[in-house]
Amino acid sequence: MEDNLRDIGGHYLELASLLADGSRELGYRPTLVTHHSFSQRNPQLRADNRLKDLALDPQFHVRRMENWSLGVDGPALVQRNPSGKFVGGTPALRLLETIREIACRPSRRPKSMLKNWSSAFVESVLRFSPVDGDRIVINTGGDFQILALARALDQINQIGDGRSLTIHVVFHFAIYDSVVTDRARAFGRQVNAAVQQMTPHQIHLHATTDSLTNQLAEVGINASAIPYPTRRRDAVMEKSPTREPIKILLAGMPRAEKGRDEIQGILQAIELPHLRSGRCTWSMQLPRKRWQRMIPPTMHELVDGPAGQSSSVLEVLRGNLTSEDYHAWLDTADVGLFLYDADRYVARCSGVLLEMMIRGVPVIVPDRCWLAEQVRAAEKSGPIGWIYRSTTEIPGILDRLPGQLNDMIQNCRRHAETVASVHSGRNTLLEMGVENRYVDMMRDAG
Structure with missing residues (x-):
């Protein structure tokens, strides 16, 4: 899943296609969930070799979730819950955050973004209808996406059959520059509180550098370091x-x-x-x-x-x-x-x-x-x-x-x-803990 993916240029599609290629090598049939405008903005996208034989589900109507992140790439000042309500924070910070919300167009306000992202996730998962052994990967994750994911999984719990989903979330962006800040600590609390609400689902958090893994650990988040994939030439x-x-x-x-x-x-x-x-x-x-x-x-x-x-x-x-x-x-x-x-x-x-x-x-x-x-x-x-x-x-x-x-x-x-x-995409997925289905099939056959 990549809510930022609207165009064929840039690394969003490159990362997604490399992970898709790797998943095929492990015995999966990947589906790529993108921003809803991906097909409309790129009418010739099927000419791109990376998209051949890759099922697409243009679903998300919201992107740039980092715009409300507590990390270095976002301006947020106060921790929130999955519905977008403040958790903690001084009255002054809450007031400043509220003013920022009002200054945004309605579709870019936190509650609206969380609602739109979670609705797209739920619709995509219901359409995908995952079975045991299927895996969901959120390619570009962050503290605000985690809130939306918790909200989405709560909706799935209410309408589902009790099946546990296995979801991998990949973090890319730094939480703080050089020293741990109050915002960084709020980042950690926000992520951990949301993950705790996601039972009975299995949530695995990953970071694309050792340094980022250490930053996450500094604010109390348990994540594994994985290699970022690239294309062989x-x-x-x-x-x-x-x-x-x-x-x-x-x-x-x-x-x-x-x-x-x-x-x-x-x-x-x-x-x-x-x-x-x-x-x-x-x-x-x-x-x-x-x-x-x-x-x-x-x-x-x-x-x-x-x-x-x-x-x-x-x-x-x-x-x-x-x-x-x-x-x-x-x-x-x-x-x-x-x-x-x-x-x-x-x-x-x-x-x-x-x-x-x-x-x-x-x-x-x-x-x-x-x-x-x-x-x-x-x-x-x-x-x-x-x-x-x-x-x-x-x-x-x-x-x-x-x-x-x-x-x-x-x-x-x-x-x-x-x-x-x-x-490689294959090794990145293996380092995440995604199972090699071919090995499992050979073991079952033997």
């Missing part, structure tokens, strides 16, 4: 040794937490010594209508077309890409550059980093976050990238690329085999 391993110009690639649409405001300054710093000189090329994906403000005016004339069709030193891909185009673009990278806000990624996984690592592509990442942890963890078999503390260090790293890159690529290609085995 064997063909990239056959690329010839890199020569100048070296292609620096920033993958994914830039957002505030992904260093959107850093792009122009870095381009200004490397324009003459690295780009105009022909030593490097720069490639990135930007919105169709607002890319100009992220590129220095002196470089606007360098912007060129689709990947692989020119030798422009500055390549901008505008808008969302199909899965095939996106992965083909990543295949062209010599180095992956990440301008992420380290504070926001202390406990948060980056699917794009895994996409680079599984290709055997060296990376440049910020220190003091999950991305740097992955680069350091791989260093036992040789360095696979560079770690910076300040973006002002990036031009110096680019100066060193010609002498270091080809040896580092060999290390990266060896490490890619480890990434492929650990970060």
Whole structure:
């Protein structure tokens, strides 16, 4: 289930399709429950290979549940119960939260969002009619989704036959930045209180990084760490040794937490010594209508077309890409550059980093976050990238690329085999505790 899934671009569909592929390998027949507009907004979606033979149920009329989260990605100040009523909190905080509610359009107010999400969940489950052995996975979970899930399961209990559902909820986003806050503690109380109301159903909570698992534990939530899946790309391993110009690639649409405001300054710093000189090329994906403000005016004339069709030193891909185009673009990278806000990624996984690592592509990442942890963890078999503390260090790293890159690529290609085995959809589900039905069937047959 993915209530945020409205478009084929981005990682919501990528994660869902990888888990669906993994479930097939384990003997399941997956159904993907999406936002209700998914089919309407993407009339050609069946041309996407990730959706072939995948049953779709466009159901949710609400998304972005993190907008009322008590974690770092949400503004909530007060704990709630599954109906949306306040639990605890000072009078001042309750008043402020009430004012925020009133300022929202009615459909985005907490009680309405909880009601809409839970209604969609109930309708989808009743249509799915799960039997013993079936599993439900909520791909993008959080404290507010947990409230909606508790509300939905209460409705199912009232109309159902007493059957226990097995549900896995995956957490991705940090609860606090550096120290445990009162909001973080309320996050823990909110989740635990809601889970306790979900009997007789079996609820399993997971986190996509060890750091996030530790954060959840700090606020009293028991969750298991699981690997975030990524798609294998064997063909990239056959690329010839890199020569100048070296292609620096920033993958994914830039957002505030992904260093959107850093792009122009870095381009200004490397324009003459690295780009105009022909030593490097720069490639990135930007919105169709607002890319100009992220590129220095002196470089606007360098912007060129689709990947692989020119030798422009500055390549901008505008808008969302199909899965095939996106992965083909990543295949062209010599180095992956990440301008992420380290504070926001202390406990948060980056699917794009895994996409680079599984290709055997060296990376440049910020220190003091999950991305740097992955680069350091791989260093036992040789360095696979560079770690910076300040973006002002990036031009110096680019100066060193010609002498270091080809040896580092060999290390990266060896490490890619480890990434492929650990970060597969199949292994992610197994780490969740989802049973391998093929093994069970063979055991029963024997």
